[in-house]
Amino acid sequence: METAIAFIIIFGSIVFFHELGHFIFAKKAGIMVREFAIGFGPKIFGMTKGETLYTIRLLPLGGYVRMAGEDLDSIELQPGYRLGVRLNENNEIDQIVLNQNKQFPDMLFLEVERSDLMKEMYIEGYDEEERLVRYQVARKAVIIENNTETFIAPYDRQFGSKTVGQRSMAIFAGPLFNFILAFFIFLALGLLQGIPTNEPIITTVADNSPAALAGMKDGDLVKEIDGMPITEWEELSLAVRDSANEPMTFVIDRDGTKEELIVTPKEVATEAGKVAQIGVQYKSPLEKNPIGAIVFGAEQTYEWTKRIFTILGTLVTGSFSIDDLSGPVGIYKATETVAQLGVYNLMQWAAILSINLGIMNLLPLPALDGGRLLFFLFEAIRGKPVDKQKEGMVHFVGIMLLMVLMVVVTWNDIQRFFF
Structure with missing residues (x-):
């Protein structure tokens, strides 16, 4: 669990x-985002805020942001289609009902003659008295179909624009x-x-290793190798790896006291090939x-x-x-x-x-x-x-x-x- x-x-x-x-x-x-989804498949949770539907879906294998203008997102009203519309205070259409099961006060019915919901933003058609009328469509108008509301997307709010x-x-x-x-x-x-910190501090000295035989102990801080200053563990590792069977002079700091040790690395076979080791383990201190x-x-x-x-x-x-x-x-x-x-x-x-x-x-x-x-x-x-x-x-x-x-x-x- x-x-x-x-x-x-x-x-x-x-x-x-x-x-x-x-x-x-x-x-x-300025692109309209229709849906922000986590997961794929059937919706198990959904919440609409502004013009975006936020959903969590059943299959937790990814997610998507669905932008207006993608994946056949555009809405076209075919000539002869009957629909209901509601006008706002500016005499613009702010709601379009594509099925007539849902009605609201002051709904007007039109039979579409021509329309453009992307650029010119209008619907032209015949009203119930057979008059040809033309209304502008509000930029934030919604289309209601099967009790689902969808904001129209003017062309300048679409991905392709x-x-x-x-x-x-x-x-x-x-x-x-x-x-x-x-x-x-x-x-x-x-x-x-x-x-x-990457300080070259010896964490563990293996028994019977070259380091142990030379007298090296846990907690020793390596300061020099063969006269070369050592400030990071990687420098120590590089100095040792190609020096098999060659005595090396280590200067260490042990509890504030400097000591000099002679360590002879031995050759060890690893997955990366043969390298020289002295038999110590390292875990960098944290700060x-x-x-x-x-x-x-x-x-x-x-x-x-x-x-x-x-x-x-x-x-x-x-x-x-x-x-x-x-x-x-x-x-x-x-x-x-x-x-x-x-x-x-x-x-x-x-x-x-x-x-x-x-x-x-x-x-x-x-x-x-x-x-x-x-x-x-x-x-x-x-x-x-x-x-x-x-x-x-x-x-x-x-x-x-x-x-x-x-x-x-x-x-x-x-x-x-x-x-």
Whole structure:
């Protein structure tokens, strides 16, 4: 139960911030957002505020921000269609009823002759006395159909009416907010847990190791190796790794007293090849430093971004196969393992997942944010947009391929963890 709660909170937060990026920059560009959804499938909760419907849906596998002008969003009134309208104090239509089961006071009935609900914003038709009348439509008019109210979207409030830059930013902001979320999680870790100082302090000395034989003890602070000043653990590691069987002079600080030790590293076979070791373990001390926590947040976000790109590179070269990928089931099982290690490890896991989602969405693949950005790039270069039907077909094929990939990855996860 605890794993399920942790998974829902982590994945829900990552998806929420991703969609929040799309939402904020869409609104900033003046685009009407019809729905802000967490999850897919049937709606289990919904609340309308302003012109946007906020929903939580059954399948916690993602989310979406539905903007006006996308996915056949435009509404057309065909000639001959009978509808009811209500006029406001400016004699403009502010409500359009597409079925006559719902009525309200002062409703007028029209048989549509022609209309434009996007640019000129009018409805022209015959009233009940067979007179041809024309009414302007208010910019914030609503259409009522089957007891559901939908705001009309004037063309200047639609996604397609905005510049390439505005549309690109509305799409790019989703992945961007995943990186921002990761930064703030790492920042919080730095503030709450502290940041590693990277001081070359020996944590544990293994029995019968070169370090133990030389007299090194837990808590020793290494100051120099062969006359070279040592300020960080990485410097110590680099100095030792290529010095197998070569005596090295260590200057250490032990309880404020400097001592000199002769340590001879021995060669050890590892997965990365043969390296020299002296038989010590390291765990960096932690310190609480607000400024350092900011730097730590930025550095960790950068380092994990670099690591994930490296893994993607191995997938392209073939040294990392599709069988090694994990889907929702694999992420759930990993969350279960990490949750047992404490809240700080869980926070780091959430940051890594957020970076991963941001990177995956930026890949130039159909149906992903990166694929849409690629079409905007073509539009900027050509000076005109790609044909909507062709773009829609490419994204549809991409969605189908992603669904197949998700099924394959999920099946691999099920076999790996349950069989």
